[in-house]
Amino acid sequence: MDDPAVAGLAAVLSPAGQALLASLPPYDDEGALALGQRLRAAGHDPVLVAGALTQSRLRARARAKFGPFADDMLFTAAGLEQATRLEVAARHARRFAATGVRRAADLGCGVGGDALALAGLGVDVLAVDRDEPTAAVAAANLRRFPGSEVRCEDVAATDLTGVDGAWLDPARRDAAGRRVLDPRRASPPLSFAVELAQRLPVGVKTAPGIDHDLVPGAVGDAPAGGAWECQWTSVDGDVVEAALWSPALARPGVRRSAVVVRAGAAAVVDDAHDPFAGGAPPVGPVGGYLYEPDGAVVRAGLVGAVVAALDGRLVDPSIAYVTADRHLELPSATGYAVDEVLPFGLKPLRARLRERGVGRLVVKKRGTAVEPEELRRRLGRLEGPHEAVVVLTRVAGRQSALLCRALPRPAA
Ligand SMILES: C[S@@+](CC[C@H](N)C(=O)[O-])C[C@H]1O[C@@H](n2cnc3c(N)ncnc32)[C@H](O)[C@@H]1O
Structure with a gap:
């Protein structure tokens, strides 16, 4: 195994690795070096020590997204960075559950942020990621949900038999690591999700800066099955995503909506309640x-x-x-x-x-x-x-x- 991060992760996934990770004190950046030395001196495999300390550090960082659940999860550094934070993933999951979806595919599941929220609501998940370490981490994170399954493969090859809804959070980095803002160039691309939506209720996460014209049906004829909803979400002032919801998951009469999450509470604004949605609001002098x-x-x-x-x-x-x-x-x-x-x-x-x-x-x-x-x-x-x-x-x-x-x- 050439990549030390992958080797460390593999070691942590073993029973001995899990035991060592569970025995570590809360992560402290300043004490990490000395702790590593002590563990190696006590006879622990250096690769495992490095892997366990990496997980401990990622867990501490992951608390911002997953709260105390982070302490029971595994991560890759890239997977954590890309993961949907718990409160937003829970909102995604609620749409699927409320629409009656029983077994959802999470196509490009990463470390499983969205998959866990779905499973937590009782929706069985088929979680798919083509990256091997990432899929292994997702499997570890979903281990407590026996109705869930993780496959390491390309989503284009995934057999969706028995699945009645699909979530996609496409990778938005190109091979050189640069951000890709256009969902048509993400992996998998928007066209994949739109095609899938002809068969299944589909939700897709995109970057907040998505061009409104790219929302399926925004330009030209309404797509078959009705209109899509695009919902932008901010958390404590940061706009974190725009999610596209296919007609089966969209709210009736809503094409555009915004969720404002602050201190854990959420408020929703939508175009069905915007009297100026089709025109321009009035302009006038500055008031009090x-x-x-x-x-x-x-x-x-x-x-x-x-x-x-x-x-x-x-x-x-x-x-x-x-x-x-x-x-x-x-x-x-x-x-x-x-x-x-x-x-x-x-x-x-x-x-x-x-x-x-x-x-x-x-x-x-x-x-x-x-x-x-x-x-x-x-x-x-x-x-x-x-x-x-x-x-x-x-x-x-x-x-x-x-x-x-x-x-x-x-x-x-
Ligand atoms: C943005 S991350 C998903 C994060 C996830 N929603 C979460 O909350 O943890 C996108 C993932 O899609 C995977 N991916 C990209 N293209 C894929 C493809 N064609 N088939 C399978 N997985 C793919 C990447 O490996 C990456 O882990």
Whole structure:
């Protein structure tokens, strides 16, 4: 075995390896070297020691995605990086379970993030990955689910007899390790999933930046069987994915939706509840409050739903800032109280910040070339007891600086 990572993983998969891993203390970066030396001095195989310490380190990192479940899982470094975090995988799995899928294929299962969520909901899983160490890790992770099976093969060759739904999270790196944003070039490609959807309910994960026109049926005639739903998801402010759901798994009447997950709670916005979905939201003067819609809402093109919920308006037709005359706590947008609207200029801004005693400043921007860091540097040292948010944007076509204060944000 030439690859030390693969050799280490193989050693960890043995009963002796599992026992050593279970005996390790919680991972501590600084103590890892000394721990490795002690274990080798105690007679443990150096390859196994390296493999066990790698797993211990990956488990510690994996807690961010899998919480305490990470401590019972195995990983590869690449597999962990690509794995769907538990709370998002659980949402995928719920769609399949709610549609009555009993045995789902996870085609390109990686270390099994999505497969585990499906199995955890009682859906049997046929998990397939063509990479041998990855499939071995998925098998270890799914060992507690006897209805699940892992195959190491190319998904194009997988016999799907007995499967009544399929999930795909295609690999989005090319051979050189570069990110592939176009789902038509991912592995397996979008065309594979679309073809499969003629036979089975299908869900596909894609990058958040997916071109809306690539959603099956977005351009031209509606595909057979009805419309697909594209759902963007953000977790604590980061947009993590856009999932495509074939007609059997899409929600009726919904083509675009956004899920905003914050502190474990989720809120959903969709085009069925966006009165401006087919047109443009109104634009008007800056009111007493400014709202920054969540990234998933913006990616989904559902800023109009925020405008409608606030009875508000955009500050500029092409910028995703919403203004309103009243404050409403929305999970789908962050609110600010607007104190002043200034035409953008360094000197007047600096003067106003001094007058207001602003010592701490958060800079936000949309629709302007000014870089927040550069602005902060050019403003020089700020002193004072107050905190402010300055929002750089266009208001009715003019570069402006909105002096604001953050408002409390509710849990989703
Ligand atoms: C993004 S990862 C999946 C991550 C997984 N959803 C999770 O949560 O752990 C994609 C996986 O697809 C596998 N893959 C890519 N093309 C494949 C193919 N044609 N057949 C089988 N597996 C494939 C890769 O080896 C990789 O492990």
